[in-house]
Amino acid sequence: MKSKKRLFEGLIIIAILLSMVAMVFYFSKQELSYKTYDTSTLHYVRGTVSEVTDQNITYSGADGEYITGIQQIKVKINEGELKGETVDIKNYITVQHNVVVNEGRRVIVCADTPENAEPYFTLYNYDRSSTVWILAVVFILLVVIIGERKGLMSSIGLGFTMCAVICWLLPTLYNGGNGILVSIATVVLSTAVSCFCISGLAKKTLLNIISTAAGTLSAGLIYKLFSFVLVLSGASMDESEALSLISQATGLKLSGVLFAGVMISALGAVMDVAVSIGASLSEIRELNPDISSKELFKSGMNIGRDMIGTMTNTLILAFTGGSIAMLILLISYGVQYNQLISSNYIALEVAKGLAGSAAVVLTVPISALVCAFGYNMVKTKNKVDFKEETL
């Protein structure tokens, strides 16, 4: 029985991996029907600084924490049509383009190479691609080393969620898909895969999926309510102006973009709460198979109350932390209370942050309820029959 279950689990994992490949393939085949501007002659290629021939730089800011000035550099291009060539670049170092290089530094060069004009080279930025990937691999290794098999499985779950968001949700929204339906589909699918990856084919998984999906959907509902009372629309975002142009061309729906953002950002925290409560209640029942649903629910609520304290902090602090630079600017602009509290910026962040937090709070009773009754639905002792577990 157990080996059969293992086999099924293996097949599902293979199916998940294959679907990830399929989504990446789908993404690579997407053709953009609208471009905000034409960059067809621009190629961002890797290069290495072979020489800093001249520089005139000064230390600016408080305590000279950043550098401004000009560097005259030679960069050897390492890929593309110009591979092997060395180009001269005047590197202007400003606050907004703060890329100070030294000899041997790997960089990204913007090579503007139209057929009908002399090429024009500018220094775009440091080459961070390998570093980013190395950091990602280190992170996954950390997860796998400490989390062992579960760590590996949750990495696969995370990978699937990222694939679903980037390779499917984004192009679908871009091309005018229904933001609400697409977001819900993405959330439910990601939840299913993530929960499966965490706890395999088990009743717990099914219950976790139900709680998480219900919790995240409640985030969507609450957000809809909040955005209604705060009179928020797709046009309230900073990016609305640029998005509206895409919208004219592809039918992209701005409100869908907002909704998707709320759903995706709430998903993690909600899943955290749902799975934690699910796990706790599963253990409690394992230890005390005769416990009644009512008692289980009570325990779930008690566990959940402690979590509410930390989880609401998590979301609100994440919002505040991400906004510190913006808040400092707002202080410097002498923003008044009425101006700030009614600004699109605050209204959006409040709607997003509070909708997520409220969803976390709601997930506690949802999850406790689902688990309390779910675990006690089948009256077998200890081990539940495999067939009943099948999703």
Place this chain on the structure above:
Amino acid sequence: MIKLKRILAVLLAVCLLAVAVPVIAATVEINSDIATASETTTVTTIVDSTTTWSYLDDGTDPSANDSNRHSWTLNDFDDTEWKGPVAGTFGSKNGALGDLGTDGTYIPTVLLNLYIDGSAAPTVPAYFFRTTVTLDADATGVVNGTIYYDDSAIVYINGTRVAGFYADSLTTNLSYGGSNGVTPLKGEFTADATLLKAGENTIAVEVHNSKNTSSDIWFSATEMSIDPSGKMPTEKNIALTMGADETQRNITWYEPYDSSTASVQYAVKDGDTFPASYSTATATVTAAIDQGYNYCKATLTGLAPDTDYVYRLVNDTTVSEIHTFSTAETGDFSFIFLSDPQIGANTTAGSANSTASGLADAEAWLNTLNVALTKFPDAHFLVSGGDQVNNGANEDQYNYFFSPDLSSLSMAVVAGNHDAASNYNEHFNNANTTDYGKYNGSVGSDYWYVYNDVLFMNLNTMSQSTAEHKAFMEEALAQNPHVLWRVVVFHHSIYSIASHSTDTDIINRRNELAPVFTELDIDVVLMGHDHTYTRTYIMNDLTPDTDTGGSSVTDPDGVLYVTAHSATGSKYYSIVSPIASYAAVTNQEKVPAYSNIEVTSTSFKITTYQTTGTLIDEFEIIKTEANSLEHNPTLVAAKDPTCTEYGNTAYYSCDCNRYYEDKACTIEITDKSSVLIAPTGHLSATHHARVPANCLKDGNIEYWQCDACDACFKDEALSKAADNVVISSRGEHSGGETYYNNKYHWTLCEYCAEPYNREEHSDDCDCGYTQNP
């Protein structure tokens, strides 16, 4: 405890509702405002969805036996053999009553025969429909009609063609042709109602498949009605754009007539009637995206300065009313600079791109033009920094943009991000267009014109290729080496302070374009995009010269950047970088603004006003010496090369940084290195053997010396330069034993054994000699 919670929960819910209700109420109010906008007119409907049509769908030509291809559209044609008459929507999807769309809107009610043999391709090329309309009296005014078709259609009233949709290739009754759209297309037309007479009238429609493998066909006529007070459309959207120089104007207009040729007749104004003698500029005529219209483009040449002109637009059948424009004096001039009217972006009057939004912005646009041209009636032309409309594919918005009559106002525009659609190309006839800076390979391009010796270079920054923009400016400057000022105009401001100033693309453009403007000695850059006025300090590369924040600057070393405010107030952006290091003067008071720019040979003065009349900013660039418009050559005499230095042939160097073969500067030496004569190298050398040095005399190493330039080398191949061939002497004798005879004493040098210090004995000498008494 639990009770308390319940009470709290109820209270919270009540609070939420209390907030929600006024919000809902407010929303309803806004909606009702919009709903009152509609109005009623008295019209007679002659065709609607209940109208019955006779039709022919067997793939035959109804006029096959007639020399007149259109005989089937005439009133007296016998269609009794045709199918019908029947009402409904006619069509077929793959031979059945399937959905031509995706949502069930286009499922035909009357099945047309899609295939000639009834089952498989080839398809029937064309379908013919007729209906009879009986009137009590002759009609007046216009007929407004709406049909849906797939893939092309022509509409006739009593045998006269009144509308064609994708009909250019329909040269015979059985031609294939048209768009290959998936769902049926809407075709709207306005026709002369006087074609309809008292009694029986025939309305005929032919619908064609695009190709013999087409999968579907569709025809439905939703409405045709007589509007007795309606007027036939006339030409519209006249855009008089800047010509290659001040003696030319380019013109674009839209005409609603089924005409294949068009031209502009123009002459010096003489009284109120059109002069008998006039010039004619032939126009190109192309079917416009704006359905039912052709866009026509022509160039008026040979215009004299300071002259009033009249012109009229002519096609196969129609001559327009008389339009006028004036040219200005040569020399000093002024023009209006504004940007981002962005018609249709307004969201206070209605949602963006709605009719209400367009109307509100058109009103503001008219107001801004009136205010600017009333205050500065002598402005020679208008420059717009882009975003003329909010949705570049929306022809209604272009109609609003042209709703103030612009037929007398010369202007030059660039494409903004909101204009990025092929419609832009159709509306504006720009001078000296190039292959540089095209968006998606076709929309807009970099172009230049010269007006009274000032070079305007217009970049289409919808292309982010700095390489192309740079090449364009270099070519424009090469063709116009001597101008008073070099002005660049483009949309995406690289030095603004509002929402767009921190966009990734803007920061990239700033880093890339600013050094190019500095390198090419551009004087002024005029931009838009950020809907907030910003005038920079004089910028050198990316560095502001913060001493230039006053109201004028003399002989600046750098570039001035001016970003226009919104011209209509259709949209404002908030300031996000209020303390930008480059900004000298900024304004965001949410009032539309425009600039008057006065240009003389030594002054470039920008004065910016709000449409309410308030002065925002005034800045003047003064040159103590005007750029020379003539070549100013200096003879560079021929010079022979030396062993190591370049020589040159004789040439003339002009202060415009160019070389010429002749003093008149007519033959440019484009390859400046071609005047150079390479160094000859060392042709012959003399060998000098090694001479050792001694204590007093210098020696030398072995070396070879060039006979021409006296340079020395360590090797015979003259490859290793010898900076110093001398082996220095010690400079003195020293050390050694002292000797004497009876008269002298001397010392033998320790190093070379030569005697030195030879002197006669003195009374107290200590050389050891003892004089015998």
